[in-house]
Amino acid sequence: MSNQVTVAEPPGAPPPTSVVDDRLAQVSFVTKLLRRPELGAALAALVVFLFFALTTDQFGTLDGAANWTDVASTLGIPAVAVALLMIGGEFDLSAGVMTGSAGLVMGLLATELDMNIWFAIVLTFVFAAAIGFINGMMVVKTKLPSFIVTLATFFILQGVNLGVTKEITGSVRVAGLSEVSGYETAFDIFGGSFSTYDFRITVIWWIAITILATWVLARTRVGNWIFGVGGDATAARNVGVPVPRVKIGLFMTTSIAAALVGIMIALRLASVQASQGVGEEFQYIIAAVVGGCLLTGGYGSAIGAAIGALIIGMAFIGISFSGWDTDWRFLFLGVILLLAVLVNNLVRRSAEGARK
Amino acid sequence: MNDKVPLLETREVSKYFGNVIALKDVSVSVFDGQVTCVLGDNGAGKSTFIKILSGVHVHDEGELLVEGEPTHFRSPRDARDRGIATVYQDLATVPLMSIWRNFFLGSEPTKSFGPVNMVDVKLAQRIMHDEMGKMGIDVRDPDQPVGTLSGGERQAVAISRAIYFGAKVLILDEPTSALGVKQSGIVLRYIAQARERGVGVIFITHNPHHAYPVGDRFVILNRGKLLGKWERGEISRDELVKMMAGGAELDQLTHELEQAIERPAAG
Numbered sequence: 001m002s003n004q005v006t007v008a009e010p011p012g013a014p015p016p017t018s019v020v021d022d023r024l025a026q027v028s029f030v031t032k033l034l035r036r037p038e039l040g041a042a043l044a045a046l047v048v049f050l051f052f053a054l055t056t057d058q059f060g061t062l063d064g065a066a067n068w069t070d071v072a073s074t075l076g077i078p079a080v081a082v083a084l085l086m087i088g089g090e091f092d093l094s095a096g097v098m099t100g101s102a103g104l105v106m107g108l109l110a111t112e113l114d115m116n117i118w119f120a121i122v123l124t125f126v127f128a129a130a131i132g133f134i135n136g137m138m139v140v141k142t143k144l145p146s147f148i149v150t151l152a153t154f155f156i157l158q159g160v161n162l163g164v165t166k167e168i169t170g171s172v173r174v175a176g177l178s179e180v181s182g183y184e185t186a187f188d189i190f191g192g193s194f195s196t197y198d199f200r201i202t203v204i205w206w207i208a209i210t211i212l213a214t215w216v217l218a219r220t221r222v223g224n225w226i227f228g229v230g231g232d233a234t235a236a237r238n239v240g241v242p243v244p245r246v247k248i249g250l251f252m253t254t255s256i257a258a259a260l261v262g263i264m265i266a267l268r269l270a271s272v273q274a275s276q277g278v279g280e281e282f283q284y285i286i287a288a289v290v291g292g293c294l295l296t297g298g299y300g301s302a303i304g305a306a307i308g309a310l311i312i313g314m315a316f317i318g319i320s321f322s323g324w325d326t327d328w329r330f331l332f333l334g335v336i337l338l339l340a341v342l343v344n345n346l347v348r349r350s351a352e353g354a355r356k
Numbered sequence: 357m358n359d360k361v362p363l364l365e366t367r368e369v370s371k372y373f374g375n376v377i378a379l380k381d382v383s384v385s386v387f388d389g390q391v392t393c394v395l396g397d398n399g400a401g402k403s404t405f406i407k408i409l410s411g412v413h414v415h416d417e418g419e420l421l422v423e424g425e426p427t428h429f430r431s432p433r434d435a436r437d438r439g440i441a442t443v444y445q446d447l448a449t450v451p452l453m454s455i456w457r458n459f460f461l462g463s464e465p466t467k468s469f470g471p472v473n474m475v476d477v478k479l480a481q482r483i484m485h486d487e488m489g490k491m492g493i494d495v496r497d498p499d500q501p502v503g504t505l506s507g508g509e510r511q512a513v514a515i516s517r518a519i520y521f522g523a524k525v526l527i528l529d530e531p532t533s534a535l536g537v538k539q540s541g542i543v544l545r546y547i548a549q550a551r552e553r554g555v556g557v558i559f560i561t562h563n564p565h566h567a568y569p570v571g572d573r574f575v576i577l578n579r580g581k582l583l584g585k586w587e588r589g590e591i592s593r594d595e596l597v598k599m600m601a602g603g604a605e606l607d608q609l610t611h612e613l614e615q616a617i618e619r620p621a622a623g
Binding site for chain 2: 032218220223224225227231236239240294299348
């Protein structure tokens with residue numbers, strides 16, 4: 001037997017010398033920077049911006065910026081919520097179609113029941129929270145992968161969106177929102193624009209939500225629990241973190257964020273397509289992953305997801321400004337997702353097991 | 357020493373799973389400032405025993421006393437509230453989270469700004485730094501992910517966290533079994549540190565070489581029963597190893613091996 005061990009110091013001896021690697025004594029600015037999950041995304045955003053700013057005339061102007069921040073904001077709001085959910089170790093594939101469901105619920109309540117738009121908006125948020133709660137409960141209770149559970153929710157919502165809309169309106173869209181009482185004020189708050197360059201109000205929402213989410217993650221108890229739940233749910237439970245409550249709360253947050261965007265889009269267009277939002281759930285996940293979220297949970301950032309959404313927004317608008325076929329954007333999405341996953345994998349390895 | 361009231365005591369505790377006798381009539385006392393080593397081979401009942409102590413299982417017979425008072429723990433949380441903390445080998449820390457976030461996970465200190473409650477990060481980092489310092493670890497970067505620490509240091513984070521949050525009894529479940537020789541030595545040193553701070557430590561292990569240097573009392577379980585109890589000084593390391601390995605059985609095995617290969621077996 002070679003694993004014989006003795007304790008060298010008698011009790012009361014000076015404490016053993018530090019076992020933290022001496023080379024880590026000075027935490028340089030560079031080390032701190034490299035530890036940020038969103039670093040890669042920030043660099044990529046800069047590259048994408050410079051590329052389109054140099055190759056097209058409009059992209060670098062404020063007018064152009066109003067365009068790409070608009071796309072980025074409507075992607076970014078759910079993407080930030082999805083990032084929190086992914087840090088918490090779960091997925092939500094129903095977030096994209098939820099934007100459509102929310103718009104339809106609000107639209108049908110307002111147009112078919114002549115409900116004041118504000119009342120309809122409140123009920124829409126309640127509806128979204130309920131869907132998120134159901135997603136969360138099913139994941140927590142059944143312990144099935146959230147990928148499967150929310151895939152089911154995705155198709156259920158998609159079917160209901162189309163079926164109910166056709167049943168009630170006889171078409172695949174709900175229109176006439178602009179005649180509903182309260183529409184003007186609601187439009188100003190959720191759908192309007194500001195400044196002479198026509199920046200959308202959604203950009204303000206996007207920035208505010210990103211700041212809020214970042215603060216929650218960094219400075220609140222819930223933020224710490226989110227990291228713990230996604231990093232190692234058993235360890236978190238052992239030290240008293242209410243794991244089911246955190247997860248259900250994250251699913252509800254994601255649904256509500258998606259509903260917010262659904263309401264914004266519906267108000268802006270004064271109508272809702274029953275197919276609205278289908279496929280966007282993957283863009284939210286891509287934005288979160290590009291922003292540094294690990295698919296396995298426990299690591300990531302809200303700012304990163306916001307930057308991820310910015311990259312996607314810039315690319316979509318940049319591609320159309322360049323005069324290329326806009327379908328090329330899917331190629332772009334695939335490539336940046338692949339790159340991000342490869343980079344994140346390296347980051348994870350260095351953070352998780354460098355000195356095992 | 358023995359007229360003190362033990363922090364934690366079992367009197368003839370038994371546990372059955374259906375008709376399987378997992379633990380039968382085990383009596384052990386844990387005193388403050390002492391390391392009680394619970395030794396036993398796989399299947400000896402060590403896990404069942406600590407699960408009773410930490411509130412995961414409820415014992416079927418016998419008594420469990422916390423500071424002299426008969427108790428039935430309803431849940432692990434219940435045990436924790438009574439000052440009994442358990443550090444599980446692999447399930448103690450979240451690798452991707454920083455040291456200070458791990459240290460306070462689930463019990464974050466807060467300060468309030470009007471209606472808003474925020475985590476007091478500076479306070480948390482300072483306490484973590486001081487507490488780790490008491491274990492002899494100088495954490496220079498509180499934001500360092502726990503995953504980049506060595507296995508022994510990770511145990512230290514879990515141990516110092518448990519002590520900071522008021523553990524009077526610290527149950528360490530096989531803290532050295534996944535570690536190399538050097539790292540095991542470091543963990544043993546932390547166990548000694550915890551003892552110096554007046555904590556009653558229950559050190560579960562199947563390795564008598566790890567138990568012997570730090571143990572004040574030794575308890576050996578075998579097939580769910582108490583094989584023996586010794587105070588430090590009543591038993592030598594070799595005797596402990598022998599008892600662990602099943603005494604006579606090992607002699608028999610050594611003899612057979614010697615005969616088979618006709619030279620002394622390496623000890």
